[in-house]
Structures are given as C-alpha cells and as structure tokens.
Amino acid sequence: MSKKIYLVAGARPNFMKIAPIVRALQKSGDLVYRIVHTGQHYDREMNDVFFEELGIPEPDIFMAAGGGSHSQQTAKIMLAFEEYCQAEPPDAIVVVGDVNSTLACSIVAKKLHIPVAHVEAGLRSGDIKMPEEINRLVTDSISDWFFVTEPSGMMHLRREGKPDEAIYHVGHVMVDNLLYQINKLTQTEMEASETSKFKEVHAAQARRYGVITLHRPSNVDDVEVLSNISKALKEISTELPLIFPVHPRTRDNLKKFDIDLGRHITLVGPQAYMPFLDLWKDAAVVLTDSGGLQEETTALGVPCITIRENTERPITVEEGTNTLVGTDPARIIAEVGKILRGEGKQGRRPHLWDGRAAERIVEVLASKLAGS
Template identity: 75%
Template sequence: MLIYLVAGARPNFMKIAPIVRALQAHAHAPKTLSYKIVHTGQHYDRDMNEVFFEELGIPAPDLSLAAGGGSHAQQTARIMTGFEGLCLAERPDAVLVVGDVNSTLACSIVAKKLQIPVAHVEAGLRSGDMSMPEEINRLVTDSIADWFFVTEPSAVAHLRREGKPEAAIHHVGHVMVDNLLYQADKLAREGGSFATSGWKARCRAAGARYGVVTLHRPGNVDAAAPFARIGAALNAVALELPLIFPVHPRTRARLREFGIDLGPGVTLAGPQPYMAFLDLWKDAAVVLTDSGGLQEETTALGVPCVTLRENTERPVTVEEGSNVLAGSDPDAILAHVQAILRGEGKRGRRPQLWDGHAAERIVAVLAKELADEPAEAAA
C-alpha cells in the first residue's frame, strides 16, 4: 500500500520525518505500508541537501515538483498540476499532508478529485482569523480530508462541531514534538558548533541570560505601523535582556524598507538550520515569536514564550503550556517579559500525548485503514 507523504517547505519535513521513521519501523509487518516523499518545491531552500535529510534521519525526497513562488493562486495551480501528474502515473493508495501551507491545500484537492483518500496531520486547528492564508488552507483541507490526525483537544472540538465523523478523528499527539524530542536527544548526545554558538557562549560567560526572536507573519511585518510597535517593544526588552533575532528574508527587507532600528541590544542573524536554532532557543530565558510551530516547541521543552499575535490556533500552548499572547502592544510585551525575568511568569506543562510517539499512532491507524492490521498505538 503506497502512501504519498507531501511536504512543501522546510518545516513540513520536520513533521514528515517522524512519520517516515515510523513507517520504516513498520517495514517488517506482513502487509507493509510503503511510502514516497513528495517535495512540491513550494519553498526552494538551497540548504536542503543530503546533510539536512541525514540530520532528520530520513531519505531525500523521491519526487519533486519545483513549483516555486508567485501569488497564492499561481503557486497553488502549479502544485495542483504537477501533483495530478504524479497521482495519475502511480495512483497511490493514500495521500498524507501536514500543516497548513499551500501544498497541503493543493495536494488534498487533487487527491480527493481522483478518489484517493487524504490524511491530514495537524487537523482541526483554528485561529478564527480569516486574514491568515493558513486558516483558509486548514478549513478547506479539513472539509475534504478522510482521516484527521489531531494534536490537541481544541482541534477535536472544532472537527466535531464541523460535523466530521467521530471514527475519522484521531487524537494522536504531535509529530513536531516527536521530531523535537528526537533532535534534542541527538543534540544532547552529539553536541555541535553552530554559527550562533559564539554569541550564546559570550552571553553565558558574562552571566547574562538572553532571549530569541522570530517574526514573519504578514500582519506583523508587512505594514509599517505594527512592525514599528513590535520594534519598539524589542528595543525596550533588549535594554534588560540581550536578544538574538534570526531574520526571515522578507522580514529583513521590511526592516530596511520601513527604517526600523531595533537598537544595539538586538543582534540580527541569518536564518538558522534546525539544530543550530534548537541549540539557541532551548536555553533562552524567553522566546518572542509569531510562529505557530515555535509556540508548540517551546511548550514541549518548557521554555517561556511570548507570542506577538492577538490569537493562536494552538490554544493548548496557552491553556497548558508556557505560552502567553501579548499582541503587538509594546507595554504588554515588555510586561510579560519582565514578569518572566522576575520568575513570575506562568509555569506550563507538556500537553497530553506530546510524548514522542505521535507518528507511531498515525502509522497504526493507517495500517488498520489501509492494510487491515490492528491499530495498536504506542503507549
């Protein structure tokens, strides 16, 4: 039984990797689930080489579409056209998509129209913010998917309200956390020297704590007013806590365009490979971000997180984890950081089933559905 595992951008491969490892472990079963990794090329990354996939513990993609950029419509159309050709040539038994990028939407639509079952990993997440392209991708994908693999209770509730069959909803935990724990263990065993290691070492040698920043959401960086407010907040925080900011290319362009000066306390760095970035943020006093994935990863490792958004599609990180929502108000952002530095920040816990075995549960369900094997999930 052949499953296409679809990934469109670097973070998608972090989510695919544990599923690949679980499928590889399943290879001894009487009715084997085989797979091919499909890279749509939604985001071209020159650093995606053999070392990257070796780091993840997975093979390089079997199939590539090289869809490239352009508008949402142009990109989605190119992915759909290319993916349709792959599906018609080989007729996979199922298509598995992850997250909420354009590739997730495009490949789900193609598969469904060809009567190929669709599995959505990270199904049911909702921000309620229709200005986010990701929210539209999530809603459309879940409207046609056949199996829903869910990371947190709120997603189960959303899918139930939307009328999805109970038998199709599977609360399995989080493959992103599977990958995080795998990589954190590898980092602890092997260590490593990274581009940011010197900066981190200097901070720690001086007895100083530090913070990490990431920003890329259009609502935060593509207009001057909100970006200036966040910039003022970072400037104020950096008076008390040195910050390092691995800057997304679009964000860096907007910094220059809007003439935003973050001050001497904020060190700008280039985008970081996964392990280098993990080594940086895991020891931070606080992470300031608008990334959905980083909200979850900081919760998994218990690192205080201040989210620079008014909403989150991952409420478990706020309800149970180490995350707080601060929006873009400088006073609110600074107050949250100061509370954390005083030791008065919230203490979170790792949510249920975020234990490193989500991918095993997913493969167990797929084995039952596709190969009529018992779905014996991991404990």
C-alpha cells in the same frame, strides 16, 4: 501487496513533521511510502539542509514549484501533483500542517478519489485573513482521516460535522521530532556558528538572553505594526540581550521601513533546525509569531511570548508556557518583565505529547488501508 502512501512536504515546518512519520514507517514496514517534495521552499536554508539534519531520505519526487503568489504556487503544485498521481496512483496521501502544498495536494487527491489523511487537523485561529486558516479549513473539509494534536482540534472537527470514527487524537509529530532531535543534539558537537558564538559569549558572562522570530505578514508587512513591535523589542533588549534570526521577508521590511532595532539585538540569517534548537532551548524567553515554536517551547518548558492577536494552538496557552500578547508594545514589555522577575506562568507538556504520535498515525493508516 503492501499499500503505498505519498507523504507530502513542501515548506520548512513540513520537513520536521514528516521526519518522525518516515521513521515510524521504516520501523513498522507495513506500508510503502514515497516522499513528495513540492519545492514550495526551494533555497538551501529552507530546504536541503533540513533533509540532512532530520535524517529524512532524499525525496522520491521533487516538483520544484517555487514561489509566486498563493494562487500561482497552489496552481503549480496541483498541476504537477496531478501528473504524478495519475501516472502512479497511491492508495492514500498524507499531508501535514497548513501550507499551500497541504491544500493543493489534498484537492488533487480528493478529485482523483484518493483518500487524504491530514496530520495536525482541526486547528483553528478564527482569523480568516490568515492564508494558513483558509488552508486548514479547506483541507479539513475534504480529508478522510484527521490526526489531531490537542482537544480543541477534536472539538472544531466535530462542530464542522466530521464523524468521530475519522478523528484520532494522537499527539504531535512536531514534538516527536523535537524530542528525537534534542537527544541527538546532546550527543553531537554543534559546528561554530553565529548562534553558538552568541551563546558562548553570554554563557561566559553568566547572562540570560532571549530569542526572536517574526514572519507573519500581519506583523511584518505593516509599517506601523512592525515599528511598534520593534520599539518593544528594542526596549526589552536593554535589559535582556536578544538574538533575531531574520526571515528574508522581515529583513526586507526592516530595511524598507528604515527601522533600527538598536545595538542590543543581534541579527543573524535564517537558521538550520539543529543550531536554532540549540539556541532557543536555553533562552530566558522566546518572542515569536510562529505556530510551531508555541508548541515546541511548551514541550520543553521554555517561556514563550506570542506576538499575535490569536492562536490556533490554545493548549499552549491553557496548559503550556505560552502567553498571547497581541502587538501592543506595553503588553509585550510587561509580559517579558514578568518572566524576567520569575513571575511567568509554569506550564506542563500536554497529554500525548510523548514522542509517539507518528507511531499511532502509522498504526491507524495501516489498519485503514488494510481494509480498503
């Protein structure tokens, strides 16, 4: 009888990470799987559209956990997931990334003596004020199998006492998904959208452009920090037109703090995966505080400026196209200037970021569960 696993997804980055695992499971046929959607992100822009674009089957389980504080959201997910696991226990669960769903479902499974596999394990920013860092630390403290994207993850896990036989350097499912989707992108016409129209205008004028994403509370909830970042972006935009898909939290704070980004920055709403990929893959530079974009830009060789004081993905700086600049306006402007003058770093795609991480993960899971 085939072993059964639950694949847990709940927020936007999770969808991109489980998609290649689902494809690898379908290809291998060694394991039965169910997709558990916690509903941590629950509006269409952050939810349904990703299942459609990424070719992920409809969730087998949908919890509709919704919003609330970190504690409220985590508690709702734990209560709902416990019911499902007790009613129909899986042989293992797979959690990805570092969102509240990852933490909540790992705790529930472990207390029910269900093995936990953590994909994207071992990443550390060293900043305990980040909710994601807490989620990473707790999840890794109780997981059974660790699937790692880069050498720093292996180093952290070993330092924290994890046994070598439980740690697997497999590559990155986010890159698996990126390479799969970019091939689809070249075969498909993009529907008319705000971003495609923006690209068309600048292509017609043979002009370069940049892309912005900002959503970290440390960047967008503090009026002084957000004002300083905005001043830098406004100055950069006088030389390089920028397009900014604005996270709802960021949009609210721009309005609340009465921050004007100027006429050279085009504000658009949150983007579905494919239009956004089509936008940033051709950008002169991406300015972001996103973890995933640091990796994706490195995978495609797009210059990236990370507006944070730290990163849990150091390989993107050490080997990739990412530059960590903090939030000082002068530094942000200076580093973008280097890129525009052709003086930016030349990165490379890291080892095992080859589009086959999910296959390696499924092979390990099938082997581990076959012996259980």
